[in-house]
Amino acid sequence: MRTDPAAAARQAVRAGLPWLLVVLVAVALLGVDYALGKATLVLTYAIAGLGVVVVVGQAGQIALGQAALVALGAYTQAVLVRHGLPAPLAIPAAVLAGALGGVLASLPARRLGGLYFGMSTLAFALIVEEGLARWESVTHGAAGMAVPGFEVFGWRADSTLAQALVSLAALLIALAVCRRLLALHHGRAWRAVRDDEAAAAACGIAPAAVKMQAFLVGGALSGLAGALYAHWIGFISPEQFGLVFSFELLMLAFIGGARRLMGAVWGALVIVAIPPTIALLRDALPGDWARAAGLEMVVFGAVIVAVVLLRPSGLTGRS
Amino acid sequence: MSMLRRFMLALSTSLALGAAVPAGAVELAADEIVVGTVSDLSGPIAMLGVPVRDGMLMRFDEANAGGGVHGRRIRLAVEDAGYDPKRAVLAARKLVQHDKAFAFIANMGTPVVMATMPIILDAGRLHLFPFSPHRATYTPLHPLKFQNFAPYYDYMKAATAHLVRARGYARTCLLYQDDDYGLEVMKGVEAALEGLTRELVERTSYKRGATDFSSQIARLRAARCDLVVLATVVRETVAAMAEARKIGWDVDMLVTASGYSAQTHALGGAAVEGLYGVSVLPHPYAEGASVELAAWIERYRARFNAEPNVWSVMGYTLADLFVRTAEATGPALTPAAFARALESMQFTPDIFGSPIYRFSAEDHLGNRHGRLAQIRNGRWVPITDYLD
Numbered sequence: 001m002r003t004d005p006a007a008a009a010r011q012a013v014r015a016g017l018p019w020l021l022v023v024l025v026a027v028a029l030l031g032v033d034y035a036l037g038k039a040t041l042v043l044t045y046a047i048a049g050l051g052v053v054v055v056v057g058q059a060g061q062i063a064l065g066q067a068a069l070v071a072l073g074a075y076t077q078a079v080l081v082r083h084g085l086p087a088p089l090a091i092p093a094a095v096l097a098g099a100l101g102g103v104l105a106s107l108p109a110r111r112l113g114g115l116y117f118g119m120s121t122l123a124f125a126l127i128v129e130e131g132l133a134r135w136e137s138v139t140h141g142a143a144g145m146a147v148p149g150f151e152v153f154g155w156r157a158d159s160t161l162a163q164a165l166v167s168l169a170a171l172l173i174a175l176a177v178c179r180r181l182l183a184l185h186h187g188r189a190w191r192a193v194r195d196d197e198a199a200a201a202a203c204g205i206a207p208a209a210v211k212m213q214a215f216l217v218g219g220a221l222s223g224l225a226g227a228l229y230a231h232w233i234g235f236i237s238p239e240q241f242g243l244v245f246s247f248e249l250l251m252l253a254f255i256g257g258a259r260r261l262m263g264a265v266w267g268a269l270v271i272v273a274i275p276p277t278i279a280l281l282r283d284a285l286p287g288d289w290a291r292a293a294g295l296e297m298v299v300f301g302a303v304i305v306a307v308v309l310l311r312p313s314g315l316t317g318r319s
Numbered sequence: 320m321s322m323l324r325r326f327m328l329a330l331s332t333s334l335a336l337g338a339a340v341p342a343g344a345v346e347l348a349a350d351e352i353v354v355g356t357v358s359d360l361s362g363p364i365a366m367l368g369v370p371v372r373d374g375m376l377m378r379f380d381e382a383n384a385g386g387g388v389h390g391r392r393i394r395l396a397v398e399d400a401g402y403d404p405k406r407a408v409l410a411a412r413k414l415v416q417h418d419k420a421f422a423f424i425a426n427m428g429t430p431v432v433m434a435t436m437p438i439i440l441d442a443g444r445l446h447l448f449p450f451s452p453h454r455a456t457y458t459p460l461h462p463l464k465f466q467n468f469a470p471y472y473d474y475m476k477a478a479t480a481h482l483v484r485a486r487g488y489a490r491t492c493l494l495y496q497d498d499d500y501g502l503e504v505m506k507g508v509e510a511a512l513e514g515l516t517r518e519l520v521e522r523t524s525y526k527r528g529a530t531d532f533s534s535q536i537a538r539l540r541a542a543r544c545d546l547v548v549l550a551t552v553v554r555e556t557v558a559a560m561a562e563a564r565k566i567g568w569d570v571d572m573l574v575t576a577s578g579y580s581a582q583t584h585a586l587g588g589a590a591v592e593g594l595y596g597v598s599v600l601p602h603p604y605a606e607g608a609s610v611e612l613a614a615w616i617e618r619y620r621a622r623f624n625a626e627p628n629v630w631s632v633m634g635y636t637l638a639d640l641f642v643r644t645a646e647a648t649g650p651a652l653t654p655a656a657f658a659r660a661l662e663s664m665q666f667t668p669d670i671f672g673s674p675i676y677r678f679s680a681e682d683h684l685g686n687r688h689g690r691l692a693q694i695r696n697g698r699w700v701p702i703t704d705y706l707d
Binding site: 031032033034037038041133141142143144146158160232233234235237239240244272275276279280296297 | 413429441
């Protein structure tokens with residue numbers, strides 16, 4: 001089938017324009033450094049969001065403790081880099097830690113389903129957070145630990161541009177891998193289990209193994225995001241990876257559209273970038289309104305509700 | 320063109336555009352000084368964040384009403400990070416680049432401070448008096464970072480040693496919040512007891528936000544503690560003491576400066592009578608206040624329609640240190656010149672009864688001392704001078 005090049009170009013402009021607009025507005029309003037700093041976090045969160053999209057949107061599992069998998073990646077990266085391992089070499093270990101964590105978190109799925117399994121992922125997250133706080137000899141416990149900057153053979157990613165580029169590269173690789181997986185039998189098996197587990201089993205698909213695969217991939221992506229997060233924030237402590245973070249990631253996927261990979265990117269943009277943008281608008285308010293505590297979060301909540309009402313399938317889904 | 324490729328193209332173009340423009344340097348307007356703060360106005364320590372911000376606003380308003388500092392008005396740019404380091408990083412970048420903050424004062428919460436401090440220092444801005452017990456806020460020595468609050472370790476060591484010696488306690492125990500704050504207090508208490516050749520008899524922890532302390536109190540009682548040190552904040556202090564009194568255990572307790580608040584006796588009532596606390600600044604009670612303090616309390620009430628508390632005093636004091644140092648620096652205000660002036664300043668006690676704050680070129684921690692107070696008849700009463 002042939003497509004009209006002019007129509008394709010118009011479609012490309014329509015789809016790309018919002019991104020360009022978002023970044024240009026951020027640059028114009030806040031300056032380059034701020035916009036790039038924000039972009040770095042959006043891209044990093046998008047990687048973790050991809051993990052949720054795979055587990056929740058593709059495999060149809062309820063995951064309430066994804067932040068624990070991000071934490072495993074972040075701590076693995078931090079500990080290895082602090083022991084002198086170059087950051088790029090530590091990243092595979094962080095990805096592996098996240099993947100193994102994902103496999104562990106998926107084990108109850110052999111016996112539990114639906115909300116009960118979701119509760120088990122919540123318990124897993126609590127155990128990981130508690131474990132990180134207690135294993136003081138390695139993690140420095142609740143006191144947290146500083147993480148050195150991202151360095152490759154003497155080149156240090158200490159500018160926001162460099163950090164954004166590293167995160168962008170990681171996100172693009174992650175997107176490409178996920179896209180490939182979704183096109184292969186893995187993706188089809190995830191969707192089959194999501195749509196009807198019994199029917200999938202009747203077709204020769206092993207639901208438990210398929211769910212484990214989804215968690216493995218989701219965990220690996222979370223581990224990668226955690227590794228980068230640790231470098232960009234520069235200080236990690238167990239409380240940063242609590243339930244609030246897990247729910248943020250879940251919200252991210254639903255806002256962006258849990259069934260599409262790009263949903264993670266749009267969701268990350270909303271979750272990470274909207275509150276500081278609201279803070280900017282707040283500064284323009286007169287008198288005591290500008291210093292009202294928690295105003296950003298109230299407006300942010302309203303934006304989320306509006307998105308859910310107007311786009312129930314997420315920003316990238318069909319309205 | 321696929322969605323992925325379109326996204327790549329758009330983002331790469333934007334990033335390339337961004338790379339073409341250099342990052343901002345320290346720029347001071349002729350008529351304004353912007354002071355930034357990354358606070359917690361909606362998160363777990365908002366109880367501190369709001370009055371600290373209001374105290375700073377009040378002092379800066381006073382300076383502006385008097386013509387500003389060498390003709391420059393001071394504007395406090397407040398960002399709420401809600402104790403979230405991710406939001407804090409974005410907030411710090413906004414304040415540096417968009418608001419052109421000259422200095423940061425009273426950033427709040429260890430994760431927030433540790434995540435934002437490198438950004439602030441790398442941008443050449445002053446990092447002043449953060450609310451974090453972390454030693455990294457003043458060591459290693461950095462020309463632009465200054466701390467005013469002693470680590471919990473230092474003054475809890477002094478307070479515990481003083482109280483144990485004075486009252487002859489034989490079995491000291493600890494109830495602590497399971498985070499960097501609690502651990503810092505634990506180290507201080509252990510060091511104090513080690514100096515007295517005693518041991519911490521029992522220790523038990525809780526997670527931030529806990530409301531039920533029955534198991535912890537039962538455990539401490541079983542250990543026959545005669546002094547319980549509390550590394551708690553207000554609500555937990557009240558809950559722990561109320562639980563002890565409820566089961567008929569009349570043990571003495573000592574809380575850190577985080578529990579030294581008027582809300583402690585307002586919420587706890589009779590249950591917290593006799594509680595010892597460490598104070599790094601006294602609470603501003605209207606009753607019995609000096610003429611100057613009473614006038615200050617009235618001004619605060621009129622401005623914010625709220626009662627001032629110890630956190631308001633802290634905010635006001637920090638802003639006052641900034642104003643006085645900026646005045647001493649002179650019209651040619653730069654971060655380096657401000658830092659040099661601060662290193663040579665000595666701040667004598669004020670209307671609140673603050674300790675003496677003193678910095679030097681070798682030491683950027685302005686105070687290491689707290690004093691003991693006790694709740695008597697529903698208010699905190701100082702019972703010692705600042706302890707060495």
